[in-house]
Amino acid sequence: PYPLETMLRIHCMQHWYNLSDGAMEDALYEIASMRLFARLSLDSALPDRTTIMNFRHLLEQHQLARQLFKTI
Numbered sequence: 450p451y452p453l454e455t456m457l458r459i460h461c462m463q464h465w466y467n468l469s470d471g472a473m474e475d476a477l478y479e480i481a482s483m484r485l486f487a488r489l490s491l492d493s494a495l496p497d498r499t500t501i502m503n504f505r506h507l508l509e510q511h512q513l514a515r516q517l518f519k520t521i
Contacts, residue, residue: 451496451500452488454488455487455488455489455496456496456500456501456504457517458486458487458488459473459477459487459496459501459504460501460504460505460508460514460517461517461521462476462483462486462487463501463505464514464518470498470499470501470502470505471498473498473501474495474496474497474498474501477489477495477496478491478495
């Protein structure tokens, strides 16, 4: 499992850059600044598209995404 902060940072980037789950996974591998923002490294496993999708669905299911973006 990945830290909550990491997954929230990934979710924010996905929203800000309008990226699909697969495109977000690819971006984490290809764009160093996105990895740094998410506090990830190529030295360890990165979240795959399914993990990113499941987290997004969890936020949507509990209507937390809207609250998150209102807060930040």
